[in-house]
Each structure stands twice: as C-alpha cells, then as structure tokens.
Amino acid sequence: xxxxxxxxxxxxxxxxxxxxxxxxxxxxxxxxxxxxxxxxxxxxxxxxxxxxxxxxxxxxxxxxxxxxxxxxxxxxxxxxxxxxxxxxxxxxxxxxxxxxxxxxxxxxxxxxxxxxxxxxxxxxxxxxxxxxxxxxxxxxxxxxxxxxxxxxxxxxxxxxxxxxxxxxxxxxxxxxxx
Amino acid sequence: xxxxxxxxxxxxxxxxxxxxxxxxxxxxxxxxxxxxxxxxxxxxxxxxxxxxxxxxxxxxxxxxxxxxxxxxxxxxxxxxxxxxxxxxxxxxxxxxxxxxxxxxxxxxxxxxxxxxxxxxxxxxxxxxxxxxxxxxxxxxxxxxxxxxxxxxxxxxxxxxxxxxxxxxxxxxxxxxxxxxxxxxxxxxxxxxxxxxxxxxxxxxxxxxxxxxxxxxxxxxxxxxxxxxxxxxxxxxxxxxxxxxxxxxxxxxxxxx
Ligand SMILES: [Zn+2]
Numbered sequence: 378x379x380x381x382x383x384x385x386x387x388x389x390x391x392x393x394x395x396x397x398x399x400x401x402x403x404x405x406x407x408x409x410x411x412x413x414x415x416x417x418x419x420x421x422x423x424x425x426x427x428x429x430x431x432x433x434x435x436x437x438x439x440x441x442x443x444x445x446x447x448x449x450x451x452x453x454x455x456x457x458x459x460x461x462x463x464x465x466x467x468x469x470x471x472x473x474x475x476x477x478x479x480x481x482x483x484x485x486x487x488x489x490x491x492x493x494x495x496x497x498x499x500x501x502x503x504x505x506x507x508x509x510x511x512x513x514x515x516x517x518x519x520x521x522x523x524x525x526x527x528x529x530x531x532x533x534x535x536x537x538x539x540x541x542x543x544x545x546x547x548x549x550x551x552x553x554x555x
Numbered sequence: 556x557x558x559x560x561x562x563x564x565x566x567x568x569x570x571x572x573x574x575x576x577x578x579x580x581x582x583x584x585x586x587x588x589x590x591x592x593x594x595x596x597x598x599x600x601x602x603x604x605x606x607x608x609x610x611x612x613x614x615x616x617x618x619x620x621x622x623x624x625x626x627x628x629x630x631x632x633x634x635x636x637x638x639x640x641x642x643x644x645x646x647x648x649x650x651x652x653x654x655x656x657x658x659x660x661x662x663x664x665x666x667x668x669x670x671x672x673x674x675x676x677x678x679x680x681x682x683x684x685x686x687x688x689x690x691x692x693x694x695x696x697x698x699x700x701x702x703x704x705x706x707x708x709x710x711x712x713x714x715x716x717x718x719x720x721x722x723x724x725x726x727x728x729x730x731x732x733x734x735x736x737x738x739x740x741x742x743x744x745x746x747x748x749x750x751x752x753x754x755x756x757x758x759x760x761x762x763x764x765x766x767x768x769x770x771x772x773x774x775x776x777x778x779x780x781x782x783x784x785x786x787x788x789x790x791x792x793x794x795x796x797x798x799x800x801x802x803x804x805x806x807x808x809x810x811x
Contacts, residue, residue: 444609444688445602474613475684477691530699531599535606535692539595555691 394429397465401435402427404463408455411448412534415494418452422482425473435460435468440478442555443535480555492518496537497525497551515551517542525549557807559626559634565738566679567622568641569748571631572784574614575642578632579792580663581607582799586650596653599699603660606692613685633803637786637793644783645728647792654717657703658725661765664696666732669757673749682747701765708769715770722771730779732758 405427406419418424418439426438437456441449453470460468480499483491488498500513514523522544530553532539537550561567584604591597615628640647645659671693674686707714733751735743742748766773782788802809 441609441688443606443692444613445605445607446609447605474688475680477684477687529595529599530695530702531595531602533598535602539598553695 397435398427398429400463401437401460401465401468404459404465405437405456405468408452408459411451411455413491413494413496416483416487416490418456420484420487420490422478422480422484422487423452424456430469435465437468437470438473439470440473442478445535478555480552483552491552495519495549497540497549499552499554513554515540517545517547518549519547520545525551557634558636558639559630561618561626561631561635561639562622562624563738564621565741566747567618568738569742570614570618570621572641572643574611574618574631575640576646576663577607577614578611579640579642579795580646580659581605581611582795583646583648583650584656584660587656592653600656603696603699606696610685610689610692613688617681617685629803633800637788637796639786640783640788640792640796641786642783642792643728643731644780644789645725645731647783647789647795648725648728649791651721651724652717654707654714655721655724657700657707658718658721660696661700661704661762662725662729662732664693664700665758665761665765666754668693668697668761669754670749670751672757673754676746677748678746697761701761704765704771705769708766708771718769718771722774726774727778727780730776731781731783734781734784736784 405424406417408418408424410416410418410421410423413421421442423439423442424437425440426436428436430436437460439449439452439456449472453472456470457468460466483498491498495518497515497518500515515525516523517525517540519542522542524543525540526543528539528541528548530538532550536553536555538553539548540551541548561571563571581604584600584607587600588597588604591600611632612628615631619626619628619631643663645662648655648659650656651659668690671686671690675683675690677683677686704718708718709715710718733755735751739748739751743750763773765771
C-alpha cells in the first residue's frame with residue numbers, strides 16, 4: 378500500500394523530464410468528461426498531447442469534440458488542477474482545433490465505458506457519412522438488438538443522438554459519428 | 556454607450572461576416588429553447604444553436620487576433636451595433652413558426668456545409684482548422700432540417716401551408732448567400748475562402764433533393780434582398796441585439 382508521503386511526493390521541476398511528463402500525462406488522462414463521467418478524456422481522444430515546454434512548464438493540448446461543447450472549459454480547468462495536484466506544477470493547457478476530433482479516436486476502453494453508461498458507441502472507422510440516407514445500424518446498449526430507430530439527431534448533448542430499441546422498447550443515447 | 560470600430564481589412568471583414576451570421580442565426584435558434592413543439596426538437600434546436608455559437612466564438616477569436624487591437628471575442632459580439640454587424644439578412648429575421656425556422660436552417664446549413672468543406676483547403680491554416688470542425692457539424696444540421704422540411708412539406712395541409720409560406724418569405728433572402736464583393740474577391744484570389752459561385756451547385760443540389768421529396772416548388776430567382784453583409788439591416792436586428800447585448804450594455808465589463 379502506498380504511504381501518504383509517497384502519494385504527495387512532488388515531482389519537481391528538477392525531476393527527470395521524462396518522469397515529469399509521464400506523471401503529468403497520467404494525471405491528465407484520469408480527468409473524466411463531465412457530461413459522461415464514465416469515460417476519461419484520454420479514452421475519448423480529447424487529450425492530444427502532453428510535453429515539456431522550453432521553460433520547463435508542462436504543456437497540454439486538448440481538442441473539443443464539438444465547437445460549442447460547454448464542457449471544454451471545465452475539462453481544461455480540471456486538467457490544470459489534476460496536473461498541479463500531481464506535483465507537476467501548473468501546466469499550460471492549449472485548445473487545439475486541428476486535426477479535427479473524430480469519433481475514431483475513442484479507444485476500445487472508451488467504447489466499453491460508453492456502453493457501460495448505456496450509450497451506444499459510434500460505429501467504428503466510419504467517421505465520414507453521407508449527407509442523406511440510412512446510417513450504419515446501431516446496437517441497443519440494453520439488449521444488443523440491431524433493430525433500433527432514430528428518434529432525434531440531437532440528444533441531451535450535441536455529441537449524442539436519441540434512439541429507441543424496437544426489441545426491448547428502451548430509448549437510449551447513441552454517440553454520433555463525427 | 557461603448558461601441559467599438561473594428562478595422563475591417565478584407566480578412567477581418569470576411570471573418571466577421573461568417574461569425575455574425577453564425578451568432579445571429581444561433582440566437583434566433585436559441586429563442587426556441589423551452590418553446591419547441593416537442594422535447595426532442597427543443598434539444599435539437601438548442602444543440603444546433605450551440606454548434607453555431609461555438610463556430611462564432613472561434614471565428615471572433617481569430618478575427619480579434621488578426622485585427623491585433625487587443626480585443627476579445629466578447630468585444631466583437633457585444634460592443635458592435637447593428638450597422639457594424641455583417642451577417643446575411645436571412646439569419647436575423649424573427650423566429651417565425653417552426654416551418655420558417657426549419658427552412659431557414661436548411662437554407663443556411665445547405666450553404667454552410669459545402670462552404671466549410673471547401674474552406675478546409677484554405678491557405679489560412681486557422682480557417683482550415685475551423686472549417687474542418689464546422690463542416691462536420693453542418694452535415695448534421697443539413698440532415699436534420701432536410702428531414703423536417705420533407706415531413707412538413709409532404710405532411711398535413713397545415714404543415715404544407717406553413718412550409719409554403721416560409722418558402723415565399725425566405726426565398727428572396729437566398730441570393731445574398733452567393734454574393735461576392737471586393738473583399739470576398741480578395742480572399743478568393745488568395746485562396747483563403749472559397750468562391751461562393753462554386754458553392755452554389757452543391758447548395759442547389761441539396762435544395763433540389765429535399766424539395767423534390769418535400770413536394771415543394773423551387774421558386775424562380777426574382778429580385779433578391781441584400782445589404783446585411785455591408786451593415787444595412789432589417790429593423791429586426793437592432794431589437795435582437797438589444798436583448799442579446801443587454802447585460803454588457805447595462806453592466807459594462809461584467810463577467811460571470
Ligand atoms: Zn434493446
């Protein structure tokens with residue numbers, strides 16, 4: 378079991394840069410999406426890069442899922458706090474737009490976490506879709522049936538659509554493909 | 556009352572035109588929050604508004620950076636008056652009924668989608684980055700408003716009557732989407748922004764496809780309204796800004 382001293386032992390600026398970046402990355406990676414708290418920003422693909430700036434300050438890049446995503450500011454603040462709490466000093470958190478976030482960046486662990494939260498993960502490796510026409514079938518997170526229909530293209534947040542399962546009757550959120 | 560005068564180089568002006576259109580349209584959509592015909596649509600219109608607000612913020616932030624006068628995105632949104640706004644007129648028309656809102660959303664997003672798609676190849680890396688995100692969001696807006704246009708156009712007598720009325724009201728505002736003045740031409744020549752003339756075929760194709768299924772006639776291109784992109788607005792924008800900017804006007808510099 379780790380002792381309190383071990384836990385709060387700061388990774389100082391004098392520390393090995395590789396260890397500092399690793400500790401900062403681990404701390405940042407544990408921050409969760411405030412709107413879907415079962416998924417970490419690392420598994421969501423929002424955490425893009427952790428590195429050491431020329432001035433010895435940890436530099437972190439995050440990217441928004443959607444432009445208007447109201448969670449980005451909170452995520453940035455939480456990343457800042459988590460990295461500082463890990464003793465890596467206050468980092469610089471940059472919001473990067475390019476390359477544009479895609480659902481293909483959600484990791485397998487992230488997809489499992491979404492499913493666990495009752496949210497159907499996006500269809501894999503299909504980040505581009507036709508303007509019109511039918512979608513790839515989405516499986517119900519409750520019973521696994523593919524017999525599901527779209528209720529609304531926009532769910533409770535911009536990144537989710539609302540669907541209903543025709544087999545078990547359960548409405549559910551499906552992560553939109555972007 | 557503080558009102559700022561922005562130095563409108565062709566790039567700053569172009570960014571403001573895009574940002575203002577997104578912000579003003581976003582505000583009109585947000586007026587539906589709590590009033591939509593059903594809860595799903597309430598969420599959808601609010602999310603549509605949020606996407607546009609996010610795009611507007613990125614565009615304003617970049618415009619402020621390019622202008623280099625130390626202004627912020629908030630200054631540009633809250634401290635300019637109607638004559639300084641550069642949005643297309645269609646965006647500022649009052650909320651109207653649900654058919655009007657949907658058709659306006661279709662006209663604007665069917666324009667935005669190919670526009671941003673083309674702008675992903677911009678010589679300006681920041682515009683290309685904004686475009687890559689906006690393009691994906693616009694695709695959802697086209698789908699959503701397109702599907703509703705079909706349901707309403709080919710729906711009940713009442714929904715069709717309202718759709719036809721919306722079409723008659725909105726069509727004269729579509730021409731402004733494809734205008735190009737000296738500033739636009741400078742941006743097109745520099746490869747910064749796409750030529751609206753080259754966006755038009757994609758827009759026409761989307762409208763034709765949706766109207767075909769919605770059993771709506773494509774009106775003839777008659778006389779078109781213009782002026783918003785140069786600051787000549789309808790009386791509606793001033794009223795909208797009075798609401799939108801009220802807090803900053805009443806308590807200058809206040810923050811949450
Ligand atoms: Zn089911």
